[in-house]
Amino acid sequence: MSAEFQTFFEDLVQGETHKFGQYEVKRDEVIDFARAYDPHEFHLSDEAAANSHFGRLSASGWHTCAMTMRMMVDQMHEKGLASMGGAGVDELRWMAPVYPGDVLRVESELLEKRRSRSRPEMGLIRRRNTVFNQENRAVMSFLVTGMIALRDPSAPFED
Amino acid sequence: MSAEFQTFFEDLVQGETHKFGQYEVKRDEVIDFARAYDPHEFHLSDEAAANSHFGRLSASGWHTCAMTMRMMVDQMHEKGLASMGGAGVDELRWMAPVYPGDVLRVESELLEKRRSRSRPEMGLIRRRNTVFNQENRAVMSFLVTGMIALRDPSAPFED
Numbered sequence: 001m002s003a004e005f006q007t008f009f010e011d012l013v014q015g016e017t018h019k020f021g022q023y024e025v026k027r028d029e030v031i032d033f034a035r036a037y038d039p040h041e042f043h044l045s046d047e048a049a050a051n052s053h054f055g056r057l058s059a060s061g062w063h064t065c066a067m068t069m070r071m072m073v074d075q076m077h078e079k080g081l082a083s084m085g086g087a088g089v090d091e092l093r094w095m096a097p098v099y100p101g102d103v104l105r106v107e108s109e110l111l112e113k114r115r116s117r118s119r120p121e122m123g124l125i126r127r128r129n130t131v132f133n134q135e136n137r138a139v140m141s142f143l144v145t146g147m148i149a150l151r152d153p154s155a156p157f158e159d
Numbered sequence: 160m161s162a163e164f165q166t167f168f169e170d171l172v173q174g175e176t177h178k179f180g181q182y183e184v185k186r187d188e189v190i191d192f193a194r195a196y197d198p199h200e201f202h203l204s205d206e207a208a209a210n211s212h213f214g215r216l217s218a219s220g221w222h223t224c225a226m227t228m229r230m231m232v233d234q235m236h237e238k239g240l241a242s243m244g245g246a247g248v249d250e251l252r253w254m255a256p257v258y259p260g261d262v263l264r265v266e267s268e269l270l271e272k273r274r275s276r277s278r279p280e281m282g283l284i285r286r287r288n289t290v291f292n293q294e295n296r297a298v299m300s301f302l303v304t305g306m307i308a309l310r311d312p313s314a315p316f317e318d
């Protein structure tokens with residue numbers, strides 16, 4: 001385990017909510033992402049967007065996922081979290097459009113933590129991440145399951 | 160409704176599976192995406208990747224989502240699908256690493272379709288999308304809920 005890690009599975013507290021991130025959504029980035037990965041006309045052109053239910057140019061929902069991941073990884077690095085990767089995502093919902101000029105942030109609640117029986121060197125955590133814009137409107141939410149290394153893999157199981 | 164649309168809600172057949180896409184995963188693209196959105200060292204450097212459980216440099220799971228969306232949008236455009244956007248994703252699972260040099264494709268099964276009662280001009284569909292690599296190994300799967308316009312919004316409800 002790398003010496004850079006400071007926060008391990010044992011340090012995570014079920015029920016705690018962390019707030020982090022400040023991601024300014026840039027118009028060029030919205031268009032570049034859409035051109036590469038989600039080339040619907042309403043993500044590329046103001047005119048097409050005006051005629052869509054979004055009303056004006058908005059980010060691909062997958063771009064919002066990517067921007068959120070960036071905020072999550074920056075937070076993991078800041079905390080020195082011993083993350084071993086993500087296993088999956090559930091209940092991903094796009095609740096409101098994300099527009100160029102918006103500033104996004106994340107609230108992350110730790111819903112559940114449990115040690116892995118098959119891999120005692122790690123634990124599984126489940127978080128609900130909600131992404132808000134600068135008006136404190138929730139624009140996206142999802143549940144994520146992550147794998148976190150233990151500081152002391154030899155510790156006995158508690159149950 | 161744009162004249163470019165050819166495939167409407169009425170045309171979609173529950174239970175059908177469509178196979179499409181051929182996305183070659185490029186090393187530069189993997190690194191560029193990771194640098195912007197998922198800057199874990201194991202997505203950026205061969206050395207860090209060799210010491211991770213991925214074994215070698217692999218794509219961010221969110222990059223795999225983005226590449227898959229590109230295949231989906233290309234397919235929608237080819238079919239002239241009257242898509243009104245996605246509502247959400249469930250059971251997103253990353254099942255195997257995606258490496259530079261892999262060639263991805265999608266199998267999409269239409270699990271369910273129903274008209275919206277609150278918005279009779281559209282229907283809701285639910286698909287299971289599974290992404291395979293060139294060795295026919297499933298690397299990712301998810302359920303997606305989409306909104307599709309009706310050709311004839313004035314048609315009476317069947318039930």
